[in-house]
Every structure is written in structure tokens, then in C-alpha cells.
Amino acid sequence: MHTETSLYTDLQRLGVPRGGVVIVHSGYRSLGPVEGGPAAVARALLRAVGDGGTLLVPTFTTNLIDPYTWPEPPSAEERARIMEEMPAFDPEQSAPHKMGAITLALWRLPGARRSVHPVSSWAAVGPRAEELTVDHPREDPEGIDGPVGRACRADAWVVLIGVDHDANTSIHLAESLLEMPHLEALPDRYLVVTPEGGREWRPVAKTTKCSDGFVKLEAYLARAGVIRGGTVGDAPAQLLRARDIVRVVAEVVTRDPPALLCDDPECVHCPTSRALLRSWTPPADWRARLP
Ligand SMILES: CC(C)(COP(=O)(O)OP(=O)(O)OC[C@H]1O[C@@H](n2cnc3c(N)ncnc32)[C@H](O)[C@@H]1OP(=O)(O)O)[C@@H](O)C(=O)NCCC(=O)NCCS
Numbered sequence: 001m002h003t004e005t006s007l008y009t010d011l012q013r014l015g016v017p018r019g020g021v022v023i024v025h026s027g028y029r030s031l032g033p034v035e036g037g038p039a040a041v042a043r044a045l046l047r048a049v050g051d052g053g054t055l056l057v058p059t060f061t062t063n064l065i066d067p068y069t070w071p072e073p074p075s076a077e078e079r080a081r082i083m084e085e086m087p088a089f090d091p092e093q094s095a096p097h098k099m100g101a102i103t104l105a106l107w108r109l110p111g112a113r114r115s116v117h118p119v120s121s122w123a124a125v126g127p128r129a130e131e132l133t134v135d136h137p138r139e140d141p142e143g144i145d146g147p148v149g150r151a152c153r154a155d156a157w158v159v160l161i162g163v164d165h166d167a168n169t170s171i172h173l174a175e176s177l178l179e180m181p182h183l184e185a186l187p188d189r190y191l192v193v194t195p196e197g198g199r200e201w202r203p204v205a206k207t208t209k210c211s212d213g214f215v216k217l218e219a220y221l222a223r224a225g226v227i228r229g230g231t232v233g234d235a236p237a238q239l240l241r242a243r244d245i246v247r248v249v250a251e252v253v254t255r256d257p258p259a260l261l262c263d264d265p266e267c268v269h270c271p272t273s274r275a276l277l278r279s280w281t282p283p284a285d286w287r288a289r290l291p
């Protein structure tokens, strides 16, 4: 049975730094049995970064968008029914969707801040929580001015606990910095309820697309020597600098633009992305854009 203290030791051994900004992507199940459940893991993470450190976690609500961009879109009839019953995003009430039990525990901690974004909100705990989450830009939510962009500029670390790079949002930051055209395709659409009770669906420019192919990045990161590996509980874990991730992604996709797309012909996004990337050339100053 793992405990808060044993997990804290694991995180220290992995190299989680004290006092900085740490972006956490996790799945609770892979840790094995933990005394105290996900809340104990959350406390271990807080102890690892210390009082001066800030944790940042994705609290996305991709369940509250027009299902036409869901990974498995429903039929037209079903889509209409789902949209009719869907509530609008509420930063206080809308639970993060498929972000994991540890993230849920962190989001609900007293003092946690959550950015207001109808699709791509983030929650943060610690002294830099407000700075990272305030005024989340509606457009290009994972860009340089969003929580991940700000964290990266603050030299954040990314920790993956029991999850792969398909959960690594910092990869999307690189796509945004390079102005990759597929970010503009098939925008997610979110619901706005007007004071009169009307329901309007509005697009968000440059929301992120399919990340299934991001698992291919690991080999490049490993070759670049920027992954610190370890375990947290029973879970395989990785620790990386967000800046290293962004740099390696940029090096990969400027050479081979579709390198990080998935290979599923039925994917809602990747076939369109592949077509758009055929006529894309990286901005001439792409190296200067890296944080
Ligand atoms: C989708 C994902 C969350 C699934 O991981 P998971 O480990 O299966 O899911 P959770 O973290 O929710 O953990 C679920 C388990 O915790 C258990 N659990 C949840 N709350 C609990 C509690 N309070 N006490 C005890 N157990 C609890 C559940 O019972 C479940 O266990 P079971 O399957 O044995 O019943 C994970 O794969 C993932 O992708 N995480 C990263 C998300 C992310 O950062 N995305 C951002 C970019 S896309």
C-alpha cells in the first residue's frame, strides 16, 4: 500500500523541483493501492513542490462542446439531442472531463484557482495560481498567453504519472507557436446561455486537435536526453522541462509536419490536419519564437 509519504519520496526521487511551476498529467489507477486515495496523491504533489511551488492541472470540459468534434461523433439525431440537454460551462460546478481523479482532488482544494475557459480551463494551486489562470484568452487557449504558455515562460516542469504523451498539453503550445494551420480547422463550439435564456453556440478559434499521435514524441524526447524517468507508486512517471518539450516538438514538426498526427483513418481531425499541413512551411523565425 502506497502512502502520502512514500509517494512524496517517489516524487522527490523523480526530481520534481521545489518552488517552481509543475504541470501535472495523471491517471490515478496506475499508481496501485494508495492509502487515502487520490487526495493523498494530491497532498504528496503539494509537499513535493513545497510552499513556494505551484501545481497546474488541466480541467478541460470537452464533454460540454458541440459533439461534432468529439473523438467519436454521434449521429445527427443524437447530436441534436445531446446539444439540447447540455448545460453551459460553469467554472464553479462543471467537473473536469476525463482528467483523472488526482486532478479532481487538486481542483477541489481550498485556494485552488480555475481559469475561465469553456473548453480548456486549467486549475492551479500555489503562489503563482492566480497569475497562471487569470484572464485565460478565449482564442488559442493553449498558446503562449494561456496558462500553459505562461507556465512554460516561467520554466515549468511537466510530470506525467501513469499517462503517456498523448496527455501532454505542452505539445500543443509548440503547434500554436509555429502557427500550424490545423489548429484553425474544425473549431470546438461551446454553449452560451443569454440572459433571456437563449442558447447560442460559439466557436473557439485554435482549440487543440487530436493528440493520439503525440505518443510518437517520446522517442524523440528520449533521443534528445530530456526525459527523467521513474515511478510514482506503481505508475511509470516522467519529468521534463516544458521548454524542452516545445523545442523538441518544433524540431520534429519543422522537419516533418505531420509527424505527430495519429494514423487512424477514421479520426475526426488528423486526415484534415494532414491535408492542411501539406502546404505549410514553418515561420522563418520559428527558433526565435521558442520560450
Ligand atoms: C483518462 C485518464 C484520466 C484515465 O486514467 P485512470 O487512472 O483510469 O482514471 P482516474 O484517474 O480517474 O482513476 C480512476 C480510478 O480511481 C478510482 N477513484 C476515483 N476516485 C477515488 C477516490 N476518491 N478514492 C478511491 N478511489 C478513487 C476509481 O474507482 C477508478 O478506479 P477503478 O477503475 O479501479 O474503479 C488518464 O488516462 C488520462 O488521460 N489522464 C491525463 C489527463 C490529462 O491531463 N489530459 C490533458 C490533455 S488531453
Ligand SMILES: [Zn+2]
Residues within 6 Å of the ligand: 210, 211, 212, 213, 261, 262, 263, 264, 267, 268, 269, 270
Ligand atoms: Zn487523430
